[in-house]
Amino acid sequence: MKYTLRLDEKTYHLLKGVARLRGASAVIAGVTLRLLLNCGKFLKDELNNLYYFREDEKRVYEVSDKSEEFEGLLYDLTGLNSKTQSLKEAVALRHGEEVSVYRDFHYDKERGILYVYLQNGEYLTLDGEKVEIWPNGANGIYFTRNSLVEPLKYIPPKKREKIEILRQIEEQRGDGNLFIQAVYNRTSYDPNSELSIRQQRDLLALYYYSVPFGDFLTTVPILSLVGEKGSAKTTCVRFFGRMLYGTKFDVTSVDSNAQGERDFVAMLAKIGHS
Structure with missing residues (x-):
């Protein structure tokens, strides 16, 4: 209407x-x-x-x-x-x-429900057992549109096509769900680290899984990927961002000088008001 x-x-x-x-x-x-x-x-x-x-x-x-x-x-x-x-x-x-107006995600600790906005007038509720779709505004839950995120579509497990994830590291090939295989199993890890390859992968996964709970965490973790040029650091972050926010997401570099710091602060301010 x-x-x-x-x-x-x-x-x-x-x-x-x-x-x-x-x-x-x-x-x-x-x-x-x-x-x-x-x-x-x-x-x-x-x-x-x-x-x-x-x-x-x-x-x-x-x-x-x-x-x-x-x-x-x-x-x-x-x-x-x-x-x-x-x-x-x-x-x-x-x-x-x-009311409370949210953006992208919201976690209700008391009810144990994670809300995910699909950017299309609907949101998902996840309680660990089932996933439900609700119109924006239902149950007193409101999300504002994030112009940086493309609309998402939820596909129930039974309707998902079987996908083969290519270029996985040999040690973890085929292990985990599609998200694990597509992002974490294609990332390079340090074989000389005190942590095993599996432990490094799970630690990285833990960071990414914490992203939807940003308004709940008292301390927000900061991801730091260290490695030689060509070790897929940028590719890892870019691929995760595009899976979560759509094809418009990309990774940018920041100069390590005063101007770079100002540019970084300005970028954060822009994201916060988008």
Whole structure:
């Protein structure tokens, strides 16, 4: 269902008269707010960050002057651009339902459930025994879209095609599930380490498996891959990232100087607001 703004002649003249008394921007904001509330609802988290949940799309938009997606939504609904649109965040705050809004993953420790957003208006729940698919917003769980992640599709085990993973290291060939075989069994390990090849592989797997639990961990582990050039360090991280976030994911280098440090901080800030 798609909502658009349609005014009959009587309403148009009424708004025109009110506009002369209150100012056109106030009227536009009021009408737009009513339309948005008909199409969905406003949300706010514990930090008073504002979001808008559009019911027909099952999608959460960040309400911000910097949010191009929300501006696009306003234009789609009203035909107004950001310069003529005077919907204020303070207005949305008064109508915002207090909820927690997540991004990509969320782990509920008390219930033992991991939530994974598919970036397509649906999320998965995993409790260790079964996997269920829910529309975004169901059960009070809201996810905001991550523009850096491609939409995912969940395929039940019985419908998955048999895949042969090539170029696995000989010591671990065929061992583990497809994820283990595709990422960890194709990574080079140090044969002279105090840890065995299997232990090194499992330690790397433990790091990757911790990624969805980032909002639960009190201390976030940092991965450090050390090795000679050509030992597949970059390939390992790139392949993992593309399996998790899609083909747009890539690995970039950072210069080890002051400018490189500033570039790294700027990159983290950009990721945090995407």
